[in-house]
Amino acid sequence: MSRSPGPTSTVTSVDTDAELLALLTLRFTPGLGPRRTEALRRHFGTARAVLGAPPAQLREVPGLDRKSLGAIGMPGLGARAEQELQRAQSAGVQVLGRGLPGYPAALEALQDPPAILWVRGPDLPQEVVPRAVGVVGTRTASQYALMLSRQLSGDLARAGVNIVSGLARGIDSAAHQAALDAGGVSTALLGCGVDVIYPAENARLAARLTLVSEYPLGTRPATHHFPQRNRLIAALSAGSIVVEGNQKSGAMITATHALECGRTVFAVPGRAGDPLAAGPHRLLREGAVLTERAEDVLDELGWSGATAAPPDLSPEQALVYNALPPLGAALLDDVATRSGLDLSQTQLALTMLGLCGLVEEQGGRYLRR
Numbered sequence: 001m002s003r004s005p006g007p008t009s010t011v012t013s014v015d016t017d018a019e020l021l022a023l024l025t026l027r028f029t030p031g032l033g034p035r036r037t038e039a040l041r042r043h044f045g046t047a048r049a050v051l052g053a054p055p056a057q058l059r060e061v062p063g064l065d066r067k068s069l070g071a072i073g074m075p076g077l078g079a080r081a082e083q084e085l086q087r088a089q090s091a092g093v094q095v096l097g098r099g100l101p102g103y104p105a106a107l108e109a110l111q112d113p114p115a116i117l118w119v120r121g122p123d124l125p126q127e128v129v130p131r132a133v134g135v136v137g138t139r140t141a142s143q144y145a146l147m148l149s150r151q152l153s154g155d156l157a158r159a160g161v162n163i164v165s166g167l168a169r170g171i172d173s174a175a176h177q178a179a180l181d182a183g184g185v186s187t188a189l190l191g192c193g194v195d196v197i198y199p200a201e202n203a204r205l206a207a208r209l210t211l212v213s214e215y216p217l218g219t220r221p222a223t224h225h226f227p228q229r230n231r232l233i234a235a236l237s238a239g240s241i242v243v244e245g246n247q248k249s250g251a252m253i254t255a256t257h258a259l260e261c262g263r264t265v266f267a268v269p270g271r272a273g274d275p276l277a278a279g280p281h282r283l284l285r286e287g288a289v290l291t292e293r294a295e296d297v298l299d300e301l302g303w304s305g306a307t308a309a310p311p312d313l314s315p316e317q318a319l320v321y322n323a324l325p326p327l328g329a330a331l332l333d334d335v336a337t338r339s340g341l342d343l344s345q346t347q348l349a350l351t352m353l354g355l356c357g358l359v360e361e362q363g364g365r366y367l368r369r
Contacts, residue, residue: 015048016100022047023097024081027116028216031068034098034112039063040072041099051078087217093194094119106130109261110235114214120194121210122185122330123365124236125162132162132187133266133297134233134240134258136251137171138276145171145244145276148268148292150178152241155294157184159303162325164189164237166229167202167209171243171251180208180338183322189232191225193217208337212236226250231257238301239264241291245279252279255288264300266291313353316341320349321358321368329365 107113153175163179165172167188179186194211198221234257245251267288270277323338336346353359
């Protein structure tokens with residue numbers, strides 16, 4: 001797969017596979033969360049060195065208790081990591097390790113970036129601040145909020161902005177669908193494994209998205225997973241738009257993480273006295289950018305407008321061009337799914353776009369030129 005070096009890469013390309021296996025082994029080690037895993041990796045230089053370190057040296061790393069120290073190198077964890085990598089490969093899922101090529105630099109804005117990411121779909125952008133915007137809100141959204149979410153997400157997608165959300169009912173689903181309907185791209189952060197679609201009615205929608213999770217394959221959704229995934233929505237976006245939600249909603253958690261990451265918070269005003277407008281109104285009082293149109297977001301972030309397909313393309317070529325991510329590369333199957341065309345139509349359109357100098361193939365993946 002096509003990958004570019006991450007911001008904290010410490011190993012050579014020759015060692016990448018072994019380092020990923022070691023890092024995944026640490027991910028499965030009881031008592032080691034993202035912060036402890038990273039502290040160990042930085043102390044010893046690589047995850048492989050952590051697994052080979054004697055207990056006396058492990059005790060030198062601050063922040064580790066006796067239980068977590070005793071779990072490092074526990075029998076069976078390496079085999080579990082190997083099985084997970086094999087399972088991911090069979091499922092067409094990328095496994096990305098922090099400090100290794102392909103891991104998104106944007107997550108370094110967090111205090112606790114995940115040690116491992118599972119990704120189903122095109123490569124994730126590598127920019128420190130991606131051309132992406134989070135759109136979040138309540139699952140029980142009003143018709144007004146749903147309409148505005150669709151409008152904002154569609155217009156931003158037409159401007160080449162990746163729409164990032166959480167695949168939940170309500171605002172999330174409306175934002176993802178509108179981005180795809182506009183010929184754009186959209187990324188969903190999950191509170192379960194990327195092979196477990198929740199809610200189940202979003203399976204067809206999910207098939208057209210890039211799915212990202214910090215949870216292993218087969219992980220079922222759990223209540224405490226969703227606040228965790230909200231920090232990833234915030235970090236993988238240049239800014240987050242809160243459309244609707246009360247003051248204790250997950251959308252407000254996303255806004256808090258966005259501020260902690262140094263990202264911009266946008267809020268859509270609602271009706272006075274409406275409990276679902278309480279969250280955005282509080283954010284507006286605290287300095288969030290009042291947002292009613294996509295231009296409010298584009299202007300605030302200093303981004304140019306639409307990056308639609310060039311003129312004079314056939315309808316199929318335009319669909320395929322718009323199905324390619326603005327940044328990064330995508331596999332043929334992913335482009336076909338996003339465009340709604342079959343594989344032969346997609347391949348023909350990509351070939352013609354290549355002859356026009358608009359698309360380039362690199363190692364079986366396609367990207368805009």
